[in-house]
Amino acid sequence: MNRIFTILVFFMCLTAVANAQLIKGVLYDKTTGQQIPGASVWPKERSKSGVITDAQGKFSIHLNGGEHLIIRMVGYKDFQKHYAIVPSDLQEIYLEPGLALNEVMVTASLANSRSKKAIGTNVDHINAADIVATTNPASLASLVNGRISGAQVYNTNGKVGMPIRFDIRSAATFSMERDPLIFIDGVRYNNGNTADVNSSQEAMSALNDLPMNDIESIDVIKGPAAAASYGAEAANGVVIIQTKRGLSTKKGVAVNVKYTGGFNELANKYDQFVNNGPLNDFFIKGQQHQLYTNLTAQFEPGNSLFFSANTNKNTGIIPGNTDDRQTIRAGYEFTKDRFKLSLTAGYVNGKLSIPQSASGRDDAIWNLMRDQSPWPFISEESWRAIQKEYQNDRFTGSLKLGYTLPLEIKVETLLGFDLNQIDGLNYLPYGYLQGTNNTGSKQVSNRKNENMNWDFKLSRNFVFDPKWQLNVSLLSQLTRATEKVDGISVRNFATPGISNIASAAEILSTTDTYFEKRTHGLYGEAFLNYDNRLFVNAGVRRDVSNMIGRNVASIWYPTVSAAYNIADMGFLQGKVEEWKLRAAYGESGRLPYPNDAQTAYLVENSSFGTVVRPLRKGNPDIKPERTGELEFGTDITIFKQKIGFTYYRQNTRDAIVYTTLLPSLGWPSSLSGDYPENIGKIKGQGIEVTYNGRLFTSTNKKHSLDLFAIFNHQSNEVVNAGGRELLNTVNLIREGLPAFAFYTGVAEGAVFNGSGVYTGAKESAPQVLGKPFPTFNGSFGFNLQLISNFHLQSLFTYSQGAKVYNISMRNVASQGTNFKASEALKAKLATQTPGSADYIATANELSKYAGPRGNFIEKADFIRLSNLTLSYDLGSWAKAQTKGLLKRCVVSVTGNNLWLKTNYGGAEPQIDSQGGSKRTRGISYLSSDWTAVPAPRSYAFSLNIGF
Template sequence: MQKVLRFKLLSLLGIFFLLSASQAFAQGSVSGTVTDAETGEELIGVNVVLPSLNIGDATGSDGTYLLTDVPEGEYRIEARYVGFETVRRTITVEDGQETIVNFEMSAAVDELGEVIVTAFGVERESRSIGYSIQDVSAEDIGRAGSDNLLGALQGQVSGVQINQGGGGAGQGMQIFIRGFNSLDPTADNQPLFVVDGVPIDNSTTEASIGVRGMSNRAMDLSPNDIESISVLKSAPATALYGVRAANGAVIITTKKGEAGDIQVDFAHSISREDVINQPDYQDVYGPGFGFSSAPDGFWPAWGAPYSETPELTYYNNWENSMRTGIGINNSVSVSGGTENVTFYTSISNSNNRGILPNNDWDRTSIRVSGELFQGPLTVAASANYINSGGSRVPFINFMARLAYWNTSADVTDWRHEDGTMKSDSRDGRGSGRNPIYDAEINTYEDDVNRLIGNLRTSYEFADWLSLEYMLGIDTYSDERTDIEPGPRGLENEFVWSNVGGYRQEGRISSTDLSSNLAANINLDLTQDIGMSLRVGNDIFDRSSNTVRARGERFSASEFNHFSNAANISIYQRLSQRRLIGLYGDLNLDWNDVLYLNVTGRNDWTSTLPKDERSFFYPSVNLGYVFSDMIELPNWMTYGKFRASYAEVGKDAPPYSTQDVYVAPSIFPLDSQIGFTKGATINSSDLKPERTTSSELGFDLRFLNNRLGFDFTWYKANSKDMIIPVPVSNATGSSQFITNAGEIENRGIELSVRATPVETRDFQWNINSNFTRNRNEVVAIRDGVDAIFLGQISAYINNPFMQLIPGESYGAIWGTHYARYGADPESNTIDTSLPIIIGDDGFPVVESDPKIVGDATPDWTANLFNQFNYKSWDFSFNIDIVYGVDKYNKLDNWDAAFGHTTKTLNREDYVVFDGVLEDGSPNTQEVWLGQGVDPETGRNYGAGYHRNTYRVAVEESTEDASYVKLRSVALGYTLPQSVLENIPFTNIRAGVNANNILLWTPFSQYDPEAFVSSGSNLVGLVDLAYPGTRSLTFSLNFSF
């Protein structure tokens, strides 16, 4: 099939090039002068083109242009100039004649961003907005080449941090807007997602047993259906959405049909993936302990050198256990309509094979939408059905078993002839668990069926008054099956678990209903003052049902069915939340120069106590386009100042106001039902959280909009945060839900856009973003020392994250080296102080945990460059994250097992830098090896790497800063002159490479990795799914 596809592609490209060479000879000319409509001055460098022929010229110093060799006929001619409105005319060129066409061009003050989609899908001119907002276009989304629409936002928007947890097929992403906004360890800090006015679910629900890289639900959306994405970063922008948008909002607008001929668009891409980076593994030493070979023992790589054991062969199992990932995407859409009716329908399929065995993910999306225009009445509806899911690998277990695996055993030789597992011993009958066998045999699959739909109507009673209503639904069912086969009763069979095998099935069902009724008033109060007012009612209801059944201890082998299980347990959780809001949005403008926006919203929520269910929060923002009031130098085109203040409320999780009872796992017992009080003490005294936000900024543009700066300063304080705090075990509970904390985020954002070069055939555009965010835990309830976020299990001494006043949300805690002169009251280690060396000659590790790193970046930046030359386009995108720390569990484990080149110093004698307890310099020489030192006879036991290095969390907490070449894209679009001779309106071929280069001191696979996309433990990297790089070939055409 690949050969056939390659032949068709080459044939098609050959036809394109032949058609390119078959253009007819021209027979006329077009000339003229281009001037500024306001000043009458000639404009230099204006591009005057005939799009259908792909020919043009740039005006010279006298403002004139000349197009020669133009075939006889009727054409559309365009004059284009950065900072001015494009002017279009229709002309007729006659044989042998010169056609004179002069242009007068008017400045386009807001050329860089005319319309922005804001709350509830309302479109506003960007000049009228008094807060920071950024858009990502369909072109940007397509260029990113990601199955997850969050991938299209990486590096595109300032103040937004997006983390790719790993390279697994279907693995989710995290998005944080302006830092972390909640102290609740169970809160996801994720923004609200809205599609065509309908709030949708973007949660990530991990596997109940083991982390398997599940999808965030926004990944169900096909990027090919998206027209634009607006990111609302500040409280004023999101105030109208209420409590759901306390962490910001991502507003998604999908593609729609337009009046005109029916258009068919087809998109195809095929990609390959491999590991972007891997630790430096050593192939010098084999299995065993203390330089003695033991190929059937526990120790993977602490034995004798392979050069001394010719009977053993080294296998690079880390590389061999992984495969090349493949992705195939196809999408077709049909759109069109008349002045009264338009439609858009699409179907797309994405098929992905991951780099780990038995990991795949598929998505099929079918979308239908339409609009009816009948006088003052407009009716629009859309429905999007998605089926997604695949096979997930327990990648933490996979990577752990690779770490345990004997490097002299081939991990890919994983099964005996009878189907049982081969271990890493020479006879294959040992206890080492093969990670590939685990991935292939112990399966976990998910199957999601989802429907997102909306119905919107509006009626215009008069030019100044309209009424609109929207009803939306987002409902899905996520069915999961987890199977671990039981023993088969074969001789020498390795028994995988002590439960005799199990089957677990679960279903996560969720339905979001939203209703919005609004009246819109638009009036000119005076000749100079305009007003728009929107008042509305917003209703939101979410209900969910999680059911899980587990059967253990199969009686008959190879029959993994509930009816074959001796022990069956069932779990169910029901939840419902309802929110009702009334809101108002008032906009005033004076002469299109000074803009004032005031909003107010009152919410009634079902999750707070009766007396606290109703709460109000306002916002106000001001925009002043001073360039329209002040005479500016010729080199300055546009200037705007903006300021805003807002308050946003937030409610509690469902069922937080009264104690609940749960069924212990041992019930039913002898047919008796039993319940016990839950481990959490809930509170009837809760009140809503409240975030106050201030923002100042300016938008400056120069040189006819060829250079622009957008700067924002912001500060946000979230108070009365609803969080679980620890309580004494004597209460019979572990935590208490209460209003108990405050967190602050403050920072700056800078976006720079430039067009350094623009000629008739060539254009170079630059877009860069810079973000610096600082967050601090300001306060926690009296009597509570810290809020525990969570931990991961290291080989010894678990690192953890917790929140205490005065420290960053990203603080990483753990064991560390003792340092001479350290302040015992300080929470953070001081690496400038000398390490204390013990009497044994090794660094002293203190068990009292301190902050050993901070997962909050000092700053992030992005640089995007795009070059267009005639029909060719080329772009590249660089992401930079600086000053961020992460704990690297793989480094800790590899040190324990001797896998990496860090352990090659095991035969060295060293004197550690540091001082003795009395402050005198250390002069003790020690051996880094295991067992008995052959020179001194001293027994060093398990050696430095196991006794000291892996014990200190500080050692494996690394600088995770990075520079990543996020994407490189090259494309060719067939010229219009060629398309006129074939039945296509657009044909484009492209190649895209993602994550192809990475510079980082972090020794894990990818510094962007984290525990899971539903976790706040951003500073702790478990045995994560390796990050990947991809190469994608694409073909798009329309007719």
Template sequence: MRKVFLLSMLLCCLVGIATAQTRRLTGQVVNNENGSGLPSASIMVKGASQAAVSDQAGKFAISIPSGNVVLVVSSVGFANKEITVTNQTSLTINLNPDSKALDEVVVVGYGEKKKKDVTGAMSSLQSKDIVRSNPTLAAKAIQGQVAGATVTKASNRPGAPYAITIRGENTINNSTAPLVVIDGLMGGDINNINPNDIQSMDVLKDASSTAIYGARGANGVVIITTKKGVSGKPKVSYDGYAGIKYLAHIPKLRTTDQFYKLNYTDRIAAGQTGTVFTIAEQAKIDAHETTDWVDLATDPGMQASHNISVSGGSENTTYRFSGGYLNEEGNVLYTGFKRYNLNAGLDSKISDRIKAGFTSYVTYSDQNWGSQESLRGVFRARPTGTPYYKDLANPSQNGDIDVNGLAIWMGINDKQVPNPLSDIDPTTSKLQTKTINAIVNGYVDINIIKGLNFRTSLSASHLGQEIGDWRGMWSKSQIGAKPRTQLDNKKTQSYTIDNILTYKTDLGKHKLDFTALQSAFYQRDEITTIAVKDLPYNSYWYALQTGTITAQGSSLVERTLSSYMGRVNYAYDDKYLLTITGRADGASQLAEGNKWAFFPSVAAGWRISSEKFMQNQSLVNNLKLRVSYGEVGNSTVNPYSTQASLLNTGYDFDGVAATGFAPLNLANKDLKWERSKELNFGLDFSILKSRLSGSIEVYDRNTVDLILSQKIPNLTGFSQVTANVGKIQNKGIELTLNSVNIAKQDFKWTTTLTFTKNDNKLLELYGDGQLVDKGNKLFVGYPIRGNFDYKFDGIWQLVDSNAAKVYKQVPGSVRVVDQNGDGQISSTNAIDDRTYLGTQLPNWLMGMTNRFNYKNFDFSFFIYYRNGVQYSNSTLSGTFGDIGNRYNSLASLDYWTKDNPSNTYWSPFVANPYRSAINYQDASFLRISDFTLGYTLPQSLKTKLKMSNARIYAQVSNPFIFSKYTGFDPEFNSAIYQDDVPSVLVTMGLNISF
């Protein structure tokens, strides 16, 4: 017993001694210039393993050894500081803004460069900027956050891709998408990568920046760097959220009473025959009962994302592994998007001279878009329709059919719009895309001698896609016929080998950086298609042998690109900067003699703020003037544009039908690259002790040798040939501003604003002096993507009866402008009253993010404005159709009658040959979105829970949108085929790290 007692006392003493050896220190890390707390600052005990990270208010708590210790404190954008702690239990640590903040490294293509040394036009987004709005697709993060970039979604369907253009559209027939480089792999798909795995996105905009990519850089370059491991003990992080998508911003449709007034009361008043309603419809009318098809076909959708990563490593080897899952349900029933991704990366210092590593990324997605017609049918179905067969008053009157309990004709004598609930049913219609994308990049980096490095890398990607389109017996396209289906299988494989030699030397005030590159790229695209009809049962796109083949085919496209590049960066006294780049590309797409092209660029910078005459002032912290010129090419040309091709065709052979081949197009061995030449002026600045910083860009880009189909004399046997015959100009201004509006100890408010103004103009067409191509809506002197039609001039009124007769019109008809005043509306080549109305390209864009921090709370929201886009409203002209055809339509359509002399919408009871003119609408819009409120746990609590970070938040996306556009979403023009309704997303999320 005595031994036990003595042992217990000894243990207590040891514990006491151990406890006495450490003590708790609390404090706050602040900005020495304004006293505001610095979040995410690192506090480490020098020579020991103890470390802590400050919270949103800059506060921290750390266990330190007893006695005197030295703390090393650091924060991004601030100078590191070492502090000796004696017997203090609490202290405030002041950090000074670091003049070396400009030494932040950005990716510029085949290398990195300090931000202060950048001479071209580029923008960078870091991880926190990318995940700010919880985007399901990474491209969304660029919208409004990168000046010069236009990002537009294709539809509201879950998983629908975003399109990106940088500094306007440089081509007419070819792709305007920028080159995407993912961890060195050229040609990646930005929509296939999980935003949570991205460390940074660097957007290269001017030709001097993109010339390093030569024939692939004409549309700009987006360089994506995925997250890498950091040496230290393993760090486990989780980022996830869950939420609900609610229907929002949906146009109101007519009620049964409004529909009856339109199609019966007002028709009778106009002297026409009123619509004859069936017994089933009349029962609805008498009961004033409206069928809400939108409510029946939609539901709130769940959306959830879960991402977990593990990273760490030793001094010589670092690693990072991550996995992610996204589930986005559509608001239209039975639609959704699921994505699974795995990411692995390893970097190792094998010896003092050799480094090696790899990154691999695999994504699998399943996109179920349901029926192409379902949503369109929902908005075209009459409010007098009866959804379910059992509720029909007299089903035999219109030959209605019971299909799984649904009334296929809804008790209506109209066979154009079947019951939309039937099309929504996945046993009736289904459109599904399954995609697997794998990317692997491996490298070896060898330091040959001091300053001289050789790096070789191999990147490979595989994209496999299966697209199935099933139309059952009671889908709109079949209606009683046996099912049909189509199956497309697509496979794309690409490989890139880069050998890079770099040499850096520092000769006092002179700094030189040489880069030489040899690169080889190969891509193979395979597509197989089969379409089958008369399938005996619902087999989707399987058991195709049971039906009748209606179409089948396959294709193979291969392309290669061989490149050599050289780049020289020179800096004198860190004030005068010069970059010269030249790249030669040889591409397989073009014919001999035109395969190779050389793309040069030169850029210069002057760091004015480093001059002696700027030293004795406190207003300007940084001021750099840049100018650049570069030439780049467009390599998205069809690989076989230069060759003649054959068409499979039938012909008569001695009275017997035979199959053979005929020439499809004329070869053009002179076809060459589209080429862009760009001059850029830029100014980077930081003033008021970095309270306001940003950049201004002014550019003028001319793209020559546009590839278009040019008409040729019929005596050649062909009507047209692909040739280099056009010229486009894009010029504009870009502005990026970062401001610290308020910076107090417990409160901080910052704003980031981007502004983009781009003027697009077609300068030359076909090279023969032709100024107008009405068929393709191309007009020299105007932007491309133009609208060409009659100009709406209101509605003919009763007082205008005599004037309307001159144009063979009557009151209630659409009035258009007689451009030449000859008393007639014409559309011939000689006399044409149609005119250029506007463009589908934006005039200017603005994005603004506001962030607020109060102690441990953070709040932010995002504003996005787009101006100048004009659409021929596809929803108005297609989905809601011609209200004269008795389809449901917008309740807001204020149509003309004698008792309601509207000047905005025509009468459905008179002839309207020019009614398409009313569809052209301004699609400018203001969206206020991404309201986010977060709370970071106090440092003391995180320490107790052994967490390095813990934050919870709530977010509301897309709650407010303001626009005169009457379609579903002014961001894109849709007749809501394969579409979903707009929605508001409300989520709760969690970010934790151990």
């Protein structure tokens, strides 16, 4: 009986195949028009009879009349169509990019862009175009902060054009940069801050050169588990920014115009001083005006042109602080059969004026808060006369070519440039007094930063059957960065009105520096896909660099990850829409600073002849810092509620510590703490939890309420510091403590002289007083939709567990006469009898505001309403009123930094006098508030229309 049944089934299958007809087709991306290779195609009724589209997206398959054709590809919505009659003509089928969270395409590897469904790490994707279209973020930092897990991103100063600080996961370094790598359209972007004529706290941020209206999406890789393919500089994470292309399936020309106007103001008035008025009144209402337009020309699928222009003029809440920039960008995309071309170009011209208002004797805020009588060190007239500004020109461009060779080998190459010219000016006119100088001074600088990267990739997709695919990639990446700075500082001009350098009587200093950084990386990876459900990726990168010691041949960085999607298993159908398990391990690094590997001597002529003396001792064995990260987590969507969970562990080894050279070996004591060694270890761990869900939808679909929340917990600990304790002001590196723990003495009570009169505070031995990184942080908010077109969006951010060193309050309390708490106690003490119990109690209270730094290391917990936006989509009404001329019309009103609740005693809990990037040797000092400008409150209105 079994044999007869088998024969019958065999003949039935033969009959089905004989009756089947051949259907041919080509698969396209509906957005770009590009052919889609590697997609699975099969009849729904005969799942084992499938095929795979070739390198040109073509397929041929036998199909019976009445059967359903199914097409599936990672990153796209499934395609299914019933064919009552099998067509004989060529079928052109367009797949829509996936809309589900796990189908979002992200760049998790330098080698490839893949669906979130397919990657084994938690890479956050920000749809920046949608956010900026309906809201008005105050800066790039406010666009990113609160929208990604595992990170805090904020401006380190409240003036316009200021640096951005990135605190990503628990990664820590003793001495190296903490900023992530930035790629814009594949271009390795120089995101350093410029402080050639001013302090680092008030530096010019390079990230302001990119208009937010031009950004399509931002992918944030937060750790080495995902960033290993980026190599020796990616331990702090990677930010991949994709600008707009305007790709569409409709031929024609589209124009979009957006105007944004608004103002900034002091968010919270100072009330810590006896005389608060002059300081509060000093701040002004800053204005913001921005006009942005773009044009998209879609000639045919896969052939499009994009152009944008942006003019942006912002004034800050400090008088004279202006940021005036004009930007143009262009992009061209062309795809034809096996060939692909992509071109991008952008140019920025800007001028940033930064009056000194932080970190010094001549800054405005210090002069207004120190004494009850304002401007004790420099007159307001002189302060306003000083010019501090940067002229900025920047060009970025990329050329990307792709071609599919015979044997379906895909060749891609990308050439990227980032060329930046910055001219700095610090000018005190003749006749204005600064310190002891009233005959003028001038400092000028000329900076040229150039970045180049050349990527070359070979890849091949092997299809074993409709369920098993293997993609193999080999990537070569060459990066080169140069920095050249020339400058001169002079003073004492001969007469008023003459300010050229040659007319100065005294040359104070000259600057002539240059460095070049070259890195070459080879990266190979294999990516296995089983049934669009199981994805396994393994890769390794080898880097060589001129930043590494000559005895270090190269560095290897491995990575491996796996993702398993189980939502479509039978027992879960109808209950869970998505469920992904993921795990990954990877390593990446931080390169040493320029000259860490090179020894240099200075040749001088003297009365004794030519003298050669040591200038710098390099370490020929210096290696990059190396961070390994293990990450695992899950993403689940159940009843339209999306929940993500990630746990990670990081271990940094070979951390660079700068140590003291022994004079007995011939090195002068001036080089103390200047010799780099790989002796440090740090471990960290953290948890990231995300939630996105729809709480309510009306029956007519016109009203809905969406909620989101992000919760992060992170910690780190110094495992090895070479047996040393490294201290910079109040930040300590010590084994067993969190990195950069606050460590200093506190007041233990009052000190009295022989007559019982208070003379100061008794300072305790140094002790650990907290850390600059929060233990918990995150965000939450909602999106309320009413009558389809009205939206109310909110974003709250919070932080708990970090502390800030409030240098401002310490300096005022110990050096000035304006700190309310201490001045009130001084007045009270003056009315009491020395030696009495009341006098002693008051003196002990007053000692808390004395010199010991630990008295001013304060908690900096907060919750903030970072953004609130009302928007209304008038598109349908505008289209009807203009007879189709207007296709888009959105109006919005946004408030940023509207409300703040904090236990910090200063004006702003998220502040850092270091100014973001660290560009000097030695350990960092973090989270210090040195008369910084607090983050302003801003309001903006925008009108966004499309033709």
